Amino acid sequence: MKPFSYQKVMGITEAVSDLKEKNQSYIIAGGTNLLDLMKVHVMQPQHLIDINGLKLHDISERDGGGLHLGALASNAQTAYHPLVEGRYPLLSQAILAGASAQLRNKATNGGNLLQRTRCSYFYDNSTSCNKREPESGCAALHGYNRDHAILGHSEHCIATHPSDMAVALAALEARVVATGPDGARSIPMADFHRLPSNNPQVDSNLEAEELITGIQLPPEGFAEHYAYLKVRDRASYSFALVSVAVGLRMEGNTILKARVALGGVAHKPWRVPGAEELLEGKEADRENFKVLSEAYLTGSEAFKHNKFKIKLAKQTLVRALMQASNLKL
Amino acid sequence: MEKNTPSPIQKESIMLTINGTVHRLEVEVWTTLLDLLRERLKLTGTKKGCDQGQCGACTVLLDGQRINSCLTLAVMHDGSEITTIEGLAQNGKLNPVQQAFIDRDAFQCGYCTPGQICSAIGLIQEGKAKTKAEVRELMSGNLCRCGAYTHITEVVLEALERSRT
Numbered sequence: 273m274k275p276f277s278y279q280k281v282m283g284i285t286e287a288v289s290d291l292k293e294k295n296q297s298y299i300i301a302g303g304t305n306l307l308d309l310m311k312v313h314v315m316q317p318q319h320l321i322d323i324n325g326l327k328l329h330d331i332s333e334r335d336g337g338g339l340h341l342g343a344l345a346s347n348a349q350t351a352y353h354p355l356v357e358g359r360y361p362l363l364s365q366a367i368l369a370g371a372s373a374q375l376r377n378k379a380t381n382g383g384n385l386l387q388r389t390r391c392s393y394f395y396d397n398s399t400s401c402n403k404r405e406p407e408s409g410c411a412a413l414h415g416y417n418r419d420h421a422i423l424g425h426s427e428h429c430i431a432t433h434p435s436d437m438a439v440a441l442a443a444l445e446a447r448v449v450a451t452g453p454d455g456a457r458s459i460p461m462a463d464f465h466r467l468p469s470n471n472p473q474v475d476s477n478l479e480a481e482e483l484i485t486g487i488q489l490p491p492e493g494f495a496e497h498y499a500y501l502k503v504r505d506r507a508s509y510s511f512a513l514v515s516v517a518v519g520l521r522m523e524g525n526t527i528l529k530a531r532v533a534l535g536g537v538a539h540k541p542w543r544v545p546g547a548e549e550l551l552e553g554k555e556a557d558r559e560n561f562k563v564l565s566e567a568y569l570t571g572s573e574a575f576k577h578n579k580f581k582i583k584l585a586k587q588t589l590v591r592a593l594m595q596a597s598n599l600k601l
Numbered sequence: 602m603e604k605n606t607p608s609p610i611q612k613e614s615i616m617l618t619i620n621g622t623v624h625r626l627e628v629e630v631w632t633t634l635l636d637l638l639r640e641r642l643k644l645t646g647t648k649k650g651c652d653q654g655q656c657g658a659c660t661v662l663l664d665g666q667r668i669n670s671c672l673t674l675a676v677m678h679d680g681s682e683i684t685t686i687e688g689l690a691q692n693g694k695l696n697p698v699q700q701a702f703i704d705r706d707a708f709q710c711g712y713c714t715p716g717q718i719c720s721a722i723g724l725i726q727e728g729k730a731k732t733k734a735e736v737r738e739l740m741s742g743n744l745c746r747c748g749a750y751t752h753i754t755e756v757v758l759e760a761l762e763r764s765r766t
Contacts, residue, residue: 277611278630278676304672307633308653320630322677348666352729372742373727374720375654377666378673508741 273310280322284451284483287323292453292481294319299483301344302379304371305387312395314404315388328382328485331355337491343382343449343484347437348373350381360489362498362519366440369502372509382484385438385448385464388475389431389539390511391420402428403472410472418577419513422585423569424538429472430575433465433540434511440500442533442541443517446489452482465540472539494519494531499595502535503588512536514585516592520556527551527560527597534568537585544568556597558590565589615679619644620688628675635659635670638685646686646715650744657743660716660723661685667723669742686715689722698722698760707756709747717743721757725764733758 277294281287291297297319300306309315328344331353339359341350350356351367371379379387393399393411400409412420412430420430438461447458465476478484497520504510515535521528530551534542547567554560565586572582594601611630616623619642628637635652638644638661647670650658654672661670662684689696698721701707708714720743724730730739736757737750745753 273631275609275611275631278613278674280677300674300677303674303677304654304669307672307674311652324677348727372657373724373739374657374660374667374669374742375672377723378668508738 273307274313274316276317277319278322279319280325282325284326284328284485287321287326287483288451288453288481290319290321291483294321297321299323301383302346303383304375304379305383309388309395313397314395323483334488339489341381341487341489343486344380347371347376347379347381347384351376359495360440360444360493361495362493362500362517363437363440363444363489365498365500366436366502366515366517369500369512369515370436381437381487384435385441385484385487386476386478387435390434391431392416394431403431403468403475406471406473413575416577417575419511419536420575420578421538422572422574422578422581423534423542424467424540425573426468426470426472428470429468429539431468431472431539432536433475433538435541436500436502436512436515436535438465439515439533439535439541440517441487441489442543443519443531444489444493445531446487448478448484449486449488450478450482450484452479456485458488461541462543468539475539492519492521492529494521494596497522497596497598499592501588501592501595503584514581514588516585516588517541518592518596520593520596522556522597525556525597527554527556530564530593532564532568532589532593534585534589537572537581542568544570556593556599558594558599561590561593562586564593613676613679615676617675617678617680618682620684626675630674630676632675633671634661634663634673634675634678634683637675638670638683644685644687647719648712648715650713650716655744656713656716657720658713658716660719660743662719662723665723665726667720684719686718689718696722697763698725698756701756701760702753705752705756705759707752708745708749713743713745713747717745717753721753721760724757725761730757730761736761 298317328342330342351364399411442461499518502515517533519531648658650656654669659671
């Protein structure tokens with residue numbers, strides 16, 4: 273690690289003003305991804321702002337029936353919280369599908385959203401990467417791109433977002449709450465992460481001077497009909513090749529509302545609201561799910577080593593929808 | 602914007618209770634908890650495997666919770682209690698999980714063992730794993746390149762059962 277200065281802050285205002293005033297300053301909370309990247313010199317902050325002393329650890333019910341998840345609540349605290357397990361089991365399962373028990377004890381909710389891609393070229397300083405070093409090129413484009421994106425990528429970047437939690441939050445239509453110099457705002461999950469376009473160095477629409485303070489879950493948690501299905505190279509402690517988060521509202525075998533997000537396939541959790549609507553009023557059956565899966569992969573474009581992901585994504589979608597609606601495979 | 606050039610070496614004073622002993626230390630802010638334990642305090646039972654949070658060899662208990670000590674800074678834990686493999690034995694008697702690893706031969710080279718044991722103790726305290734499949738899942742953050750998983754899983758399951766009786 274390269275030398276940096278460090279300060280523990282005790283207030284949100286102090287954190288935000290330090291972000292603004294100190295050059296190359298980064299927030300540290302759990303640190304499980306930031307320190308990893310600092311060791312390999314992919315991220316080189318000059319100043320770290322330790323926010324662990326802020327009061328952002330609570331998980332509590334919101335007026336109107338939703339849930340508030342503090343930015344500093346750990347991934348483990350969140351996944352095992354009775355209100356999350358009971359009302360948002362999709363989120364609980366998605367969190368527990370990611371990382372290891374040790375990492376989930378340390379990693380925070382805010383940090384989970386802001387973790388960087390695990391593209392091997394991003395991590396390797398000896399290769400070109402537009403995300404790490406703008407305008408240096410993308411070595412993944414013609415490299416070993418088995419883990420890479422099949423949707424929403426650009427010629428500048430084909431990296432995927434690694435979070436499982438974010439995929440569930442996208443399906444749940446959560447909002448990210450952030451505070452910046454101009455006050456607080458909430459950002460829908462659909463707009464939080466962004467596509468790489470021609471500036472893949474920017475992962476999200478969070479401003480550089482903003483601090484995530486929490487996540488808001490809407491009242492509907494799809495606790496009756498949900499699935500988080502993650503396909504990966506080993507059964508545990510591995511990033512997704514493809515993952516699917518599904519929440520269904522059903523009456524009998526009829527789908528009233530469907531929320532579906534794909535992970536491991538794009539620079540952000542992938543949702544196609546128009547395709548979700550195709551299921552409304554329809555019977556839960558394999559044929560209708562196949563229609564959705566085709567619509568979700570519309571416009572997909574694979575690379576030399578990840579062509580399998582298009583079919584895998586479609587089949588994982590169908591299977592997750594079957595699971596969520598309690599249909600036998 | 603004012604450019605703040607970091608001072609070449611920033612040190613901070615912290616207090617850590619490690620295996621029951623209070624340590625008042627001045628640490629360079631970029632020192633990981635793992636490096637503090639191994640290099641400064643010579644508690645080399647905690648191992649550095651990958652130094653990237655992928656292998657679990659550096660697992661310690663921080664305020665009772667298992668974490669990867671390689672992925673956290675010592676300076677972030679002023680006032681915390683840390684238990685390492687060196688702190689598990691009580692009054693000259695090994696912790697039952699330690700003893701079980703020996704009795705059941707749950708290792709070959711032993712390099713991952715301190716992390717496996719600290720992780721197993723964390724798992725038992727968390728109380729989430731009950732079945733063999735759940736033990737395997739919740740121990741997946743500890744790799745064993747010798748492949749001693751079969752015995753490790755059995756030891757952890759036995760320790761879990763003992764902790765319930």
